[in-house]
Amino acid sequence: MNGLRIEVDIDKVADNARALVAQAAPQGISITGVTKAMLGSPALAHALTAAGVVALGDSRIENIERMQGAGVDAPMLLTRSPMPSQLERVVCSGATSVNTDVDVLSMLNASATSLGRTHDVMIMVELGDLREGVMPELLHDTVRHIAGLSGLRIGGIGANLACRNGIAPTDENMATLSKLVDSVEETFGVRVDVVSGGNSANLDWALKSDDLGRINNLRLGEAVLLGCEPLQRRPLSGLHTDAFVLVAEVIESARKPTKPWGQSGQNSFGETPGTEDRGTIWQTILAVGRQDTDIDDLGSPDGVEILAGSSDHLIVETRDRFHPGEEVRFQLGYSALLRTMTSPFVRRSHSVLHST
Ligand SMILES: *Cc1c(COP(=O)(O)O)cnc(C)c1O
Numbered sequence: 001m002n003g004l005r006i007e008v009d010i011d012k013v014a015d016n017a018r019a020l021v022a023q024a025a026p027q028g029i030s031i032t033g034v035t036k037a038m039l040g041s042p043a044l045a046h047a048l049t050a051a052g053v054v055a056l057g058d059s060r061i062e063n064i065e066r067m068q069g070a071g072v073d074a075p076m077l078l079t080r081s082p083m084p085s086q087l088e089r090v091v092c093s094g095a096t097s098v099n100t101d102v103d104v105l106s107m108l109n110a111s112a113t114s115l116g117r118t119h120d121v122m123i124m125v126e127l128g129d130l131r132e133g134v135m136p137e138l139l140h141d142t143v144r145h146i147a148g149l150s151g152l153r154i155g156g157i158g159a160n161l162a163c164r165n166g167i168a169p170t171d172e173n174m175a176t177l178s179k180l181v182d183s184v185e186e187t188f189g190v191r192v193d194v195v196s197g198g199n200s201a202n203l204d205w206a207l208k209s210d211d212l213g214r215i216n217n218l219r220l221g222e223a224v225l226l227g228c229e230p231l232q233r234r235p236l237s238g239l240h241t242d243a244f245v246l247v248a249e250v251i252e253s254a255r256k257p258t259k260p261w262g263q264s265g266q267n268s269f270g271e272t273p274g275t276e277d278r279g280t281i282w283q284t285i286l287a288v289g290r291q292d293t294d295i296d297d298l299g300s301p302d303g304v305e306i307l308a309g310s311s312d313h314l315i316v317e318t319r320d321r322f323h324p325g326e327e328v329r330f331q332l333g334y335s336a337l338l339r340t341m342t343s344p345f346v347r348r349s350h351s352v353l354h355s356t
Contacts, residue, residue: 002247002347003249003287003347004246004247004248004249004287004288004292004345004346004347005246005247005346005347005348005349006244006245006246006247006332006340006341006346006347006348006349007244007245007247007349008038008243008244008348008349009240009242009243009244010043010044010047010243011047012240012242012243013044013047013048013224013225013240013243014047014048014050014051015239015240016223016224016225016227016239016240016243017031017033017047017048017051017052017053017224018051018052019238019239020203020220020223020224020236020239021051021052021053022052023207024206024207024218027206027207027209027212028212028216029197029206029212029215029216029217029218030053030054030055030216030217030218031052031053031054031217031218031219031220032053032054032055032056032057032077032196032217032218032219032220033045033048033049033051033053033055033056033057033220033221033224034056034057034058034079034199034219034220034221034224035048035056035057035058035063035067035221036057036058036059036060036063036079036221036338037221037222037225037334037337037338037341038225038341039063039066039341039342040058040060040062040063040064040066040067042066042067042070042071042072045067045070045072045074046072048224049072049074053074054075054217055074055075055076055077055096056072056074056075056076056077057076057077057078057079057219057221058076058077058078058079059078059079059080060080061078061082061086061089061090061093061095064076064078064093064095065089065093068093075095075096076093076094076095076096077095077096077097077098077122077219078090078093078095078096078097078098079098079219080098080132081097081098081099081100081101081104081124081132082097082099082104082108084104084107087107087108087110087111088111088115090108090111090119091108091111091112091115091117091119092115092117096119096120096121096122096155096156097119097120097121097122098121098122098123098124098132098158099121099122099123099124100123100124100126100132100133100134102141102142102145105121105142105145105146105149105152106145106149108121108151108152109149109150109151109152110151111151112151112152113150113151117151118151118152118153119151119152119153120152120153120154120155120156121146121152121153121154121155122154122155122156122157122158122194122196123139123142123143123146123154123156123157123158124157124158124159124160125139125157125158125159125177125180126159127159127161127167127173127176127177128161128165128167128173129160129161129162129163129164129165129166129167130164130165130167131160131163131164131165132160133159133160136176136180139157139180139184140183140184140187140188143184143187143188143190144188147188147190154190154192155193155194156192156193156194156195156196156217157177157180157181157184157192157194157195157196158194158195158196158197158198158217158219159173159177159196159197159198160198160199161173161198161199161201161202162198162199162201162230162231163199166231168201168205168231169197169198169201169202169204169205169206170205171205171209171211174197174202174205174209174212174213174215175211175213177195177197177213177214177215178195178213178214178215179213181195181214182214192214194216194217195214195215195216195217196215196217196218196219197212197215197217197218198218198219199218199219199220199221199222199230200218200220200221200222200223200224200228200229200230201229201230201231202218203218203220203223203229203236204229204231206218221334222334223236223239225243225244225334225337226241226243226244226332226333226334226337227239227240227241227243228241228333228334230334233333241331242331244331244332244337244340245329245330245331245332246288246293246298246329246330246331246332246336246340246346247327247328247329247330248286248287248288248314248327248328248330249286249287249324249325249326249327249328250284250285250286250287250322250323250324250325250326250327250328251285251286251287251324252284252285252324253282253283253284253285253318253321253322253323253324254282254283254284254321255280255281255282255283256280256281256283257277257279257280258275258276258277258278258279258280258281259275259276259277259278260275267310268310268311269290269310273308281317282317282318282319282320282321282322283307283315283316283317283318284304284315284316284317284318284321284322285313285314285315285316286313286314286316286328287312287313287314288309288312288314289309289310289311289312289313289314290309290310290311291311291312291343291345292339292340292343292345292346293332293336293339293340293343293346294333294335294336294338294339295309295314295336296335297332297333297334297335297336298330298331298332298333298336299330299331299332299333300316300328300330301328301329301330303318303319304316304317304318304328305317305318316328
């Protein structure tokens with residue numbers, strides 16, 4: 001009996017990475033493999049580098065350090081602006097960091113200078129999704145600021161879309177990014193080698209567009225891990241969508257009515273669920289809950305329908321009685337994957353946890 005666990009088929013992830021690298025190459029696009037959904041797993045890092053990604057990206061310095069500590073020797077990108085409290089670690093890691101704030105840049109420079117090092121930064125430009133990024137009209141000011149900081153070097157310019165507001169990459173906003181890069185080069189007499197157009201949401205655009213402008217890199221997490229395109233959550237053809245499986249154990253299975261009885265108020269999550277009466281069903285409880293995963297982002301097998309869940313219980317409808325100890329296997333979306341990988345209660349399959 002193995003309990004609650006996530007099984008990872010790292011070979012499927014590697015296949016996906018190889019396929020995406022191969023599809024992007026003719027377009028002149030290099031791939032940075034994003035590892036944050038797997039806590040910077042060294043096994044994933046090795047698989048991605050073997051598949052031909054040019055760099056590894058992670059939002060957490062802890063994960064970058066984990067990969068480096070396990071002997072992963074690839075260029076790294078910190079995909080979130082550094083915390084002022086972690087600047088020394090960021091500089092010491094030798095990773096390039098994405099940056100969006102002039103004060104962080106100044107502090108980062110002070111850190112790099114005092115450590116006697118030069119730190120590479122990728123400036124992120126806001127293109128309308130309204131998460132991170134320098135407003136386009138302030139990009140020149142930011143570049144000028146960096147030019148005056150001897151400890152920093154511009155390692156690239158990038159943008160991120162579709163994370164907060166679901167704003168899609170288009171010819172228009174990508175052309176804006178390209179024009180900004182051109183104007184920075186002209187104004188400051190520098191060369192910007194890496195122009196990172198975005199995340200998995202940019203794949204469709206990047207593979208179809210016949211004018212990529214200056215975009216020559218994408219940072220891919222979800223597409224590699226789940227074989228899925230995030231804007232419409234469409235499976236990408238030829239890619240594995242089942243590299244991750246959440247396995248949970250039955251702890252109760254009983255004939256129960258669908259309509260609750262007694263006086264009703266809110267449940268433990270402040271909701272007042274509907275109470276449609278569908279007669280009596282087989283109600284089965286699995287020992288997994290919101291502490292472990294995003295229960296709204298699981299794909300259940302045939303014959304199992306998710307009805308509800310709380311912190312520790314997932315309530316499903318089954319065709320028959322499922323015996324306690326029986327296991328049910330779920331597919332995961334990106335949100336479920338993130339939550340599952342970071343839950344201390346979910347065992348991760350051996351290859352991911354221990355291998356390097
Ligand atoms: C998470 C993240 C990525 C990867 O996103 P996916 O949708 O998983 O491809 C890329 N860039 C940044 C800045 C991110 O935060």
